[in-house]
Amino acid sequence: MVAKAAPRNGATVEELTRRFGERVSTSPGVREHHGKDESYFPYAPPDAVVFAQSTEEVREIVKICARHKTPIIPYGTGTSLEGHILAIHGGICLDVSGMNKILRVNPEDLDVTVEAGVTRKTLNNHIKDTGLFFPIDPGADASLGGMASTRASGTNAVRYGTMRENVLGLTVVLADGRVIRTARRAKKSAAGYDLTRLFVGSEGTLCVITEVTLRLYGIPEQISSAVCPFPSVKAAIDTVIAIIQSGIPIARVELLGASLVEAVNKYSKLDHKVTPTLMFEFHGTKNYVAEQVAMVEAIAKENGGDNFRWAHTMEERNKLWQARHDAYFAGLQTRPGARAVSTDVCVPISRLAECIAETEADMRAASMPIHILGHVGDGNFHLIILIDPNDPKELHESHEINERLVNRALRLEGTCTGEHGVGMGKMDFLVAEHGDAISVMRALKKTLDPDNIMNPGKILRMN
Amino acid sequence: MVAKAAPRNGATVEELTRRFGERVSTSPGVREHHGKDESYFPYAPPDAVVFAQSTEEVREIVKICARHKTPIIPYGTGTSLEGHILAIHGGICLDVSGMNKILRVNPEDLDVTVEAGVTRKTLNNHIKDTGLFFPIDPGADASLGGMASTRASGTNAVRYGTMRENVLGLTVVLADGRVIRTARRAKKSAAGYDLTRLFVGSEGTLCVITEVTLRLYGIPEQISSAVCPFPSVKAAIDTVIAIIQSGIPIARVELLGASLVEAVNKYSKLDHKVTPTLMFEFHGTKNYVAEQVAMVEAIAKENGGDNFRWAHTMEERNKLWQARHDAYFAGLQTRPGARAVSTDVCVPISRLAECIAETEADMRAASMPIHILGHVGDGNFHLIILIDPNDPKELHESHEINERLVNRALRLEGTCTGEHGVGMGKMDFLVAEHGDAISVMRALKKTLDPDNIMNPGKILRMN
Numbered sequence: 040m041v042a043k044a045a046p047r048n049g050a051t052v053e054e055l056t057r058r059f060g061e062r063v064s065t066s067p068g069v070r071e072h073h074g075k076d077e078s079y080f081p082y083a084p085p086d087a088v089v090f091a092q093s094t095e096e097v098r099e100i101v102k103i104c105a106r107h108k109t110p111i112i113p114y115g116t117g118t119s120l121e122g123h124i125l126a127i128h129g130g131i132c133l134d135v136s137g138m139n140k141i142l143r144v145n146p147e148d149l150d151v152t153v154e155a156g157v158t159r160k161t162l163n164n165h166i167k168d169t170g171l172f173f174p175i176d177p178g179a180d181a182s183l184g185g186m187a188s189t190r191a192s193g194t195n196a197v198r199y200g201t202m203r204e205n206v207l208g209l210t211v212v213l214a215d216g217r218v219i220r221t222a223r224r225a226k227k228s229a230a231g232y233d234l235t236r237l238f239v240g241s242e243g244t245l246c247v248i249t250e251v252t253l254r255l256y257g258i259p260e261q262i263s264s265a266v267c268p269f270p271s272v273k274a275a276i277d278t279v280i281a282i283i284q285s286g287i288p289i290a291r292v293e294l295l296g297a298s299l300v301e302a303v304n305k306y307s308k309l310d311h312k313v314t315p316t317l318m319f320e321f322h323g324t325k326n327y328v329a330e331q332v333a334m335v336e337a338i339a340k341e342n343g344g345d346n347f348r349w350a351h352t353m354e355e356r357n358k359l360w361q362a363r364h365d366a367y368f369a370g371l372q373t374r375p376g377a378r379a380v381s382t383d384v385c386v387p388i389s390r391l392a393e394c395i396a397e398t399e400a401d402m403r404a405a406s407m408p409i410h411i412l413g414h415v416g417d418g419n420f421h422l423i424i425l426i427d428p429n430d431p432k433e434l435h436e437s438h439e440i441n442e443r444l445v446n447r448a449l450r451l452e453g454t455c456t457g458e459h460g461v462g463m464g465k466m467d468f469l470v471a472e473h474g475d476a477i478s479v480m481r482a483l484k485k486t487l488d489p490d491n492i493m494n495p496g497k498i499l500r501m502n
Numbered sequence: 503m504v505a506k507a508a509p510r511n512g513a514t515v516e517e518l519t520r521r522f523g524e525r526v527s528t529s530p531g532v533r534e535h536h537g538k539d540e541s542y543f544p545y546a547p548p549d550a551v552v553f554a555q556s557t558e559e560v561r562e563i564v565k566i567c568a569r570h571k572t573p574i575i576p577y578g579t580g581t582s583l584e585g586h587i588l589a590i591h592g593g594i595c596l597d598v599s600g601m602n603k604i605l606r607v608n609p610e611d612l613d614v615t616v617e618a619g620v621t622r623k624t625l626n627n628h629i630k631d632t633g634l635f636f637p638i639d640p641g642a643d644a645s646l647g648g649m650a651s652t653r654a655s656g657t658n659a660v661r662y663g664t665m666r667e668n669v670l671g672l673t674v675v676l677a678d679g680r681v682i683r684t685a686r687r688a689k690k691s692a693a694g695y696d697l698t699r700l701f702v703g704s705e706g707t708l709c710v711i712t713e714v715t716l717r718l719y720g721i722p723e724q725i726s727s728a729v730c731p732f733p734s735v736k737a738a739i740d741t742v743i744a745i746i747q748s749g750i751p752i753a754r755v756e757l758l759g760a761s762l763v764e765a766v767n768k769y770s771k772l773d774h775k776v777t778p779t780l781m782f783e784f785h786g787t788k789n790y791v792a793e794q795v796a797m798v799e800a801i802a803k804e805n806g807g808d809n810f811r812w813a814h815t816m817e818e819r820n821k822l823w824q825a826r827h828d829a830y831f832a833g834l835q836t837r838p839g840a841r842a843v844s845t846d847v848c849v850p851i852s853r854l855a856e857c858i859a860e861t862e863a864d865m866r867a868a869s870m871p872i873h874i875l876g877h878v879g880d881g882n883f884h885l886i887i888l889i890d891p892n893d894p895k896e897l898h899e900s901h902e903i904n905e906r907l908v909n910r911a912l913r914l915e916g917t918c919t920g921e922h923g924v925g926m927g928k929m930d931f932l933v934a935e936h937g938d939a940i941s942v943m944r945a946l947k948k949t950l951d952p953d954n955i956m957n958p959g960k961i962l963r964m965n
Contacts, residue, residue, distance in 0.1 A: 150850070190692040196690060200667075203690070204667060217942075219936075219939040223912070224915040225850060225920065226848070227659060227666070227920050228917035229653040229921050229922060230919050230936070231924060231935075231939075232708075232943045232946060233666065233702065234942060236696045236699030236700070237695060237696060239696065240694070240695065324793055327787075330790065385691060386688055387608065387689070388611055388689070389611045418688060419688075448688075453688045454685075454688040454691035454692075454693045456692045461692070468693075472686065472693055472694075474682070476682040476683065476697055478680070479676070479680075479697060479950070483946065483949065487942070487945070498695075
């Protein structure tokens with residue numbers, strides 16, 4: 040339960056209420072809902088939530104907050120895994136979910152401009168008659184503004200890249216209320232500093248994203264998906280490494296550890312063999328997909344994976360990928376009452392087998408259940424560490440496991456976060472990863488947000 | 503001729519000379535060589551040239567210059583088309599061409615780390631036995647540091663992207679001598695602000711790039727190239743638009759206007775039909791290339807392009823693309839003694855036909871010869887405006903043509919520069935293109951280079 044009257048930032052809340060009336064809420068329920076995400080971090084509700092409906096309104100809200108030096112936390116769907124939307128320093132949650140208009144589809148240019156609150160599924164539903172789709176798929180039906188702000192990726196990134204590669208331009212509101220457009224619609228440009236990429240991945244700490252222009256792709260003539268069991272995680276990973284090194288443009292290649300296959304079978308009423316498993320997808324012309332499939336089947340066979348189970352119809356395919364997307368929740372159910380600490384390292388593909396082998400030893404030694412899964416084609420994988428939220432020892436152990444994992448990834452020239460972002464939990468790892476470059480990031484933050492009102496306490500410690 | 507003794511920045515030159523001895527040159531010949539690029543801008547030699555051999559030396563040089571607030575102009579191969587390396591405010595030219603070591607090839611991760619002075623051809627020669635190649639190809643055999651700093655692209659960008667997509671990380675020296683590495687080798691990362699992309703395209707105004715980590719690609723099993731004449735530029739462009747909109751992953755698709763085909767025929771002793779022409783390249787497996795070729799031939803035929811001339815052997819292919827890369831010089835020869843003003847707009851593909859049609863009218867009305875060519879698959883094309891360098895009226899007319907072209911491109915949601923960068927000539931266009939976002943770029947520049955010593959007078963006016 041959240042305390043009823045929030046004394047913090049009262050003047051800001053009053054001024055916002057005078058301007059936005061009922062679209063400002065201080066009700067405990069609304070604040071509580073906006074004070075948690077899908078991470079294990081404890082609730083941290085904002086002092087108020089304001090529901091914006093346009094870039095101009097965001098500008099007004101930011102200006103009011105700036106005047107009072109009140110923190111601003113942008114909120115899309117609340118599906119962050121790193122505490123991005125937690126109001127740990129109080130302040131105003133700026134909910135953009137009502138900014139859900141698809142502003143302009145340009146099928147002939149393969150691009151679309153949406154308001155920040157549009158979710159990826161809404162976008163794909165809207166454009167399906169154009170023969171185009173937006174591939175980035177982090178599992179959750181996240182808002183596209185949120186996906187841009189965390190540099191999200193997911194299952195299709197191995198083929199289509201991440202939000203870094205697929206955002207063409209942004210409209211953002213800066214900490215002082217300036218509204219800027221970062222780029223025009225040309226596919227490439229050498230015109231000045233790349234503000235688009237600076238803001239993609241800035242997690243609300245530099246600006247509020249209000250509009251996103253995205254690249255679209257033609258829906259492939261042929262899409263084929265399959266599941267293949269392997270005798271070991273190593274055999275599966277060796278298969279993935281060989282596929283990537285051969286340059287086969289695989290659209291998806293996902294690993295699920297044996298325990299997670301078991302959980303998914305139960306959760307989604309499936310009967311996959313309980314063993315380390317790869318899920319594949321191939322995109323292309325009919326012939327080209329057939330070529331890719333033949334090459335991948337040959338590679339898998341060499342590694343003991345010879346029992347491909349194909350999803351032929353769209354319905355079968357959807358079922359397969361729904362099971363993949365439900366894996367996080369399926370995993371969570373294997374320990375009733377648990378919360379998940381999710382790790383997110385990413386390493387060069389040549390170091391992936393080594394990284395996972397060492398990690399498996401750590402998993403075996405742990406006192407709680409841990410599942411492994413990941414976007415292994417990119418060298419990115421997650422542990423789902425299931426902890427009892429009321430047991431500080433378990434939280435501590437999970438942090439130690441994560442810390443060892445991150446240090447391992449850094450030693451192998453990888454990163455502490457492939458796609459979830461830094462948020463609250465990885466600020467120290469970021470320092471370990473970037474060294475002196477952190478001072479540059481801090482300087483940029485200070486320049487664009489001198490009063491540290493934009494999502495403070497995320498990415499960088501500013502004191 | 504350059505004046506012999508440079509009184510400017512004498513103390514800096516002295517200090518550099520004490521430290522680097524003969525690797526600091528104030529000889530008129532060396533300074534003159536470093537005071538011009540391939541643009542039409544007048545010579546602007548630096549006060550001295552220092553030849554650096556390591557990141558550590560660059561750091562020392564920058565620190566010395568910073569102490570004296572002396573401008574620093576990084577120099578790779580001098581192939582800029584926008585005056586990037588001209589010492590318009592005097593200062594020290596920091597020549598990194600001696601930093602030409604290929605530091606580390608990781609074939610299994612499809613990446614390579616090179617010193618900034620390594621050229622793209624040197625890299626490709628070095629790695630050819632690995633079965634990999636680096637695709638970005640701006641024509642000139644530019645240094646990879648220079649290509650990163652101007653966000654270069656070229657003929658292969660339609661398939662492989664630009665330096666924006668293909669730089670994995672940089673080592674840079676900042677204005678205060680700090681050395682930072684912007685990213686590790688993981689293929690993707692959500693770890694903090696994207697400093698890599700901030701520095702790619704910053705044209706030496708934020709840092710000196712000393713090392714570049716790049717993505718590599720497998721040399722395709724099959725590469726096929728062809729030349730196809732069209733009845734008009736419009737017919738050629740309509741073909742390109744249809745190809746891009748169909749999602750065919752064409753590796754190259756280049757337009758040459760009729761006058762340039764004639765020039766190329768003469769320069770490279772070829773016999774192509776003198777008419778607007780597309781040059782194509784296809785990459786993939788044997789079967790997949792055959793599929794792509796069939797689709798493209800069908801599209802071209804609908805637009806009156808049915809006379810594909812194929813380059814089957816590697817020798818024929820090289821000859822074809824050498825002719826393309828020589829087109830700039832071939833064009834230059836059509837007016838002896840002329841210098842070229844090169845334009846560089848890029849528009850969304852759906853607006854390309856309109857943009858080129860209006861531009862052709864302008865070309866016909868001009869008083870000097872103008873050639874058209876371009877990377878039309880990206881919506882990017884160039885005019886080569888041949889002016890008499892001694893006739894200010896012609897320079898003025900060429901600027902008016904370029905200004906109309908840029909305004910046209912901006913009206914069509916494009917950019918003033920697709921790949922050459924801003925340099926000296928497009929600073930006002932940059933303001934027109936970005937509006938308030940310029941103030942953000944200025945703030946970033948001020949933060950990272952408070953004394954404006956990093957390549958001053960390029961990209962942004964700082965006063």
